[in-house]
Structure formats: C-alpha cells, structure tokens
Amino acid sequence: xxxxxxxxxxxxxxxxxxxxxxxxxxxxxxxxxxxxxxxxxxxxxxxxxxxxxxxxxxxxxxxxxxxxxxxxxxxxxxxxxxxxxxxxxxxxxxxxxxxxxxxxxxxxxxxxxxxxxxxxxxxxxxxxxxxxxxxxxxxxxxxxxxxxxxxxxxxxxxxxxxxxxxxxxxxxxxxxxxxxxxxxxxxxxxxxxxxxxxxxxxxxxxxxxxxxxxxxxxxxxxxxxxxxxxxxxxxxxxxxxxxxxxxxxxxxxxx
Ligand code: UDP
Numbered sequence: 697x698x699x700x701x702x703x704x705x706x707x708x709x710x711x712x713x714x715x716x717x718x719x720x721x722x723x724x725x726x727x728x729x730x731x732x733x734x735x736x737x738x739x740x741x742x743x744x745x746x747x748x749x750x751x752x753x754x755x756x757x758x759x760x761x762x763x764x765x766x767x768x769x770x771x772x773x774x775x776x777x778x779x780x781x782x783x784x785x786x787x788x789x790x791x792x793x794x795x796x797x798x799x800x801x802x803x804x805x806x807x808x809x810x811x812x813x814x815x816x817x818x819x820x821x822x823x824x825x826x827x828x829x830x831x832x833x834x835x836x837x838x839x840x841x842x843x844x845x846x847x848x849x850x851x852x853x854x855x856x857x858x859x860x861x862x863x864x865x866x867x868x869x870x871x872x873x874x875x876x877x878x879x880x881x882x883x884x885x886x887x888x889x890x891x892x893x894x895x896x897x898x899x900x901x902x903x904x905x906x907x908x909x910x911x912x913x914x915x916x917x918x919x920x921x922x923x924x925x926x927x928x929x930x931x932x933x934x935x936x937x938x939x940x941x942x943x944x945x946x947x948x949x950x951x
Contacts, residue, residue, distance in 0.1 A: 707733065708746070708897055720779050721770065728897070730916040732824050739915060744772045745926045746895035751775055752935050753858065753894045760857055762850060763889040765877060780877025780891050783839050786817040786825060787847050789855045790871040794900050806907065812855055814848055846888040847876050854890070862901060865932035867910065870900035896926050
C-alpha cells in the first residue's frame with residue numbers, strides 16, 4: 697500500500713489523506729498533553745480506546761440527526777472521516793463547574809450550574825486558546841453569525857443527548873469540548889458538521905455515585921489509573937474491545 701500523505705499532526709491525532717477525494721484518515725495516538733502542551737506524556741492504549749469511544753458517540757449522535765464528519769472506523773487506531781474546513785473555535789459546554797470555570801469564577805469544583813453554559817475559545821496555541829465572545833468571532837471573521845447559531849444549536853442538542861447517554865451508564869457529563877467544520881457538498885451547499893473527536897480526552901466524566909474522575913483530569917493532575925479510567929468508560933458504554941485496548945487481537949480459539 698502506498699504511504700499516505702500526512703496532512704496535519706496534532707497533540708493526540710494525525711490526519712492523513714484519505715482513500716478518496718474529500719476524505720481523511722484520522723489516526724489516534726497514545727500521546728497526551730495538557731495545559732497547552734506544558735505537560736506531555738503517553739497513556740498506553742488511549743488511541744485505541746478513543747478511536748472506539750469517539751466512533752460510538754459519533755454514530756449514536758448521527759442516529760439522532762446530528763451531522764458529523766465520521767464515516768467509518770477502519771481499524772484499531774484509524775477512522776475515515778469527511779474532509780471539512782475546521783472552524784477555529786472550541787465550543788465548550790458545561791453542566792457542572794470544573795477546570796478553568798472554577799478558577800475564573802472562584803467556584804468550588806462540582807458546583808452544579810444553574811443551566812448549561814456554552815463558551816467559545818479561539819483555537820490558537822500561541823495565545824493559550826483564549827475565551828472569546830460571539831462579537832470577537834464575527835468581527836475577526838473566524839465564523840459567520842449563521843455558523844455560530846448552528847454550532848450553538850448542535851452543541852445544546854449534543855449535550856442533552858450525551859448527558860442522558862452517560863447517565864444511563866452511571867456517569868455524569870460535567871463538561872466537554874466540541875469542534876465543528878464546514879462541509880461543502882458537491883452542489884456547492886455548505887453545512888456545519890461535528891468534527892474532531894468526543895472522548896475522555898475532551899469530556900469530563902465523573903462516576904455518578906462516587907464522583908470518581910474517569911477522564912483526562914487523571915493525567916492532568918497525576919491521579920494515576922489513567923488507562924484504567926478510559927477503559928472503564930469504554931466498558932460502561934459496552935464497547936471495550938475484546939482482549940483489552942492493545943493493538944493485538946485476542947488469541948483465537950483453535951478447534
Ligand atoms: N478541553 C479540551 N481541549 C482543550 C481545552 C478543553 O478538550 O484544549 C475540554 C476539557 O477536557 C474539558 C472542557 O473542555 O472537558 C472544559 O475545559 P476547561 O476550559 O475547564 O479547561 P482545562 O481545565 O482543560 O484547562
């Protein structure tokens with residue numbers, strides 16, 4: 697097979713040229729980073745788990761009519777996606793105070809918010825992804841007012857659906873980050889679709905009864921059992937690959 701052209705390499709994923717025009721292959725690495733790459737490390741098996749978890753969540757969201765870039769999973773670490781023009785905004789939805797929200801407003805971690813709050817961050821590593829308003833987004837031309845309306849409406853639907861889905865497996869969806877892209881159809885129409893990934897790298901998930909953190913905060917704050925946390929999320933969703941998250945197949949039964 698010819699070596700695929702690498703289009704982009706990020707902190708946790710690599711994007712390769714896809715098999716057909718308009719497609720990309722998204723490869724999930726075990727590399728982890730936090731605090732804008734000030735902390736880096738490896739979470740063994742994370743790429744395999746996030747590939748599977750993100751596939752599962754994107755497919756479920758597709759079933760309720762959320763447009764996504766996801767096409768299909770190719771193997772343990774790769775998925776085929778539609779090529780989109782990424783909107784340089786991280787859309788964060790929060791249900792409970794955690795992370796930067798606790799610091800910004802001096803709120804104790806775990807404080808339930810009076811309603812779900814949506815925030816926008818401008819994707820710019822050199823600026824540490826600053827919090828921005830709709831005014832900044834439209835004035836600087838990062839997205840049009842219609843794009844923002846679409847992202848907001850989709851983010852709230854996604855929050856409602858995923859909140860219920862995770863509650864069904866005894867997990868609280870504290871907050872999460874989404875990225876959207878513009879998908880150009882052959883007839884020239886443009887649609888805003890969900891892109892990137894949804895995984896314990898991009899969500900905060902706490903056990904419903906104990907508030908145990910089952911997400912990247914375990915890596916951010918050196919809490920241990922990071923791999924186990926990602927596995928536990930996959931296990932609860934009923935999608936833990938047989939034989940664990942390794943790249944190797946489980947031994948096959950010999951007749
Ligand atoms: N998040 C993310 N990527 C980022 C920043 C945040 O996936 O670059 C996610 C993070 O995992 C959490 C939510 O967005 O689920 C809100 O993050 P927050 O603003 O609290 O930032 P953090 O505490 O990660 O600095």
